[in-house]
Amino acid sequence: MTEIHALIDANREQFLEELKEYLRIPSISTLSEHNADVQRAAAWTAEQLRAAGLTHVQIMPTARHPVVYGEWLGAPGKPTVLIYGHYDVQPAELAAGWLSDPFAPEVRDGNLYARGASDDKGQVYVNIKAVQMLMQASGALPVNVKFLIEGEEEIGSPNLDGFIAAHQEWLRADVVVISDTAIQSLQQPSIVYGLRGLVYFELEVRGPERDLHSGGFGGTVHNPAQALCEIIAALHQPDGSVAVPGFYDKVRPLSAEERAAIAKTDISEAEWRRLTGAPQPWGEAGYTLRERVGARPTLEVNGIWGGFTGEGSKTVLPAKATAKISCRLVPDQDPHEIEALIRAQIARLAPPTVTWEMRALNHGYPALVPIDSLAMECAVRAYERGFGARPLFLREGGSIPVVATFMQTYRVPVLLVGYGLPDDGAHGPNEKFALECLYRGVHTAAALLEELGKRSPEALRSL
């Protein structure tokens, strides 16, 4: 039996070269011209699962992008761990400020730069290698594992809930492990215990039947771009809160204890400036930066357009204007209920001079996972072993809607054991994964499976 941690260190070079291969595949799930690339990334993931020693590896079609599955069930009586991740990535264009081609991975200063490096291919890869190294070291795993790696996370996982419902018994596990978040720093690891939900919609405002000369009709027609801006402006109060009646009704208030715990993890204004580059913070009055991001709901404009946006000037009164708007939600807000509340408010705000249509694009539920479970204790130990420090617990602002689905379906602990860093630049230019996160991640992920293997399935399942 080889010492697993020495084996991991001996394979560093290979890990880096293989991960680069994964990152060269532009598996952008939202752009249909990349469908073949998404398929290639699924095939690459499946190949890696096979190489790691998993069996029944399959690429399973859905209505859009496939799910990759693989298992190793050679440890009867031991816990079963479901490992979830995603092989799809967000779009990336060189012109958006990348210093190197987003799909030509490059190491600079100890970081691997590429779209998907951190979100989430690098972190999926970490878990596959942890399994492979454990297999190579001892010919078996300390637990049973099932991998579920999807290709639609970045578009809101439209087919995943149906997939899980259709394969509920087959996917059943005692604990779910997800590596798709960040730790605070290499010196201070952290475990995410809260994620926000999401409702995403498009709002289209129409005025005249066609674009008009703004000289001939300006001043007599309610410009749809202006009307859209008026509606959007009215969706916030001056104090930064969301101005939709009922929006906060189901928001669980923060206890004094939780606020004190969150305060220990607050971001300084200087750090916030370094991460954003914006002149100064903004947001809901009465809440700290960390509370605004992790524990309070928001409403954001993701994009807005209409009329003439090309080079130079064109005097025109546009026929329509559109915005993509989303809300991040916290327990116990329901994305479908929030959609209905916003729809009702827009109906009240929209003037009779325009018509409008609101189209919901996706819904995801928020999640809070208990931090005092036995499974969580295993995750804490794994970070202590992989990073040499005790992790903090954090609530994050991002969304992984399947977390709520797993909790509802199986009522087992979900461990959000991430290996990214806060400045990885997910979804933006120059996304990176620190090589140190890659290597320590493999050690930690292997340690986690070892820790989970020391417990009984029944004990691990308890919340």
Ligand code: BES
């Ligand atoms: N890995 C992120 C989720 C995340 C981001 C967790 C930041 C914690 C901190 C995931 O890939 C993601 O981007 N999710 C989307 C979900 C949406 C498309 C439904 C998100 O949060 O915008």
Ligand code: MN
């Ligand atoms: Mn992700």
Ligand code: MN
């Ligand atoms: Mn993402």
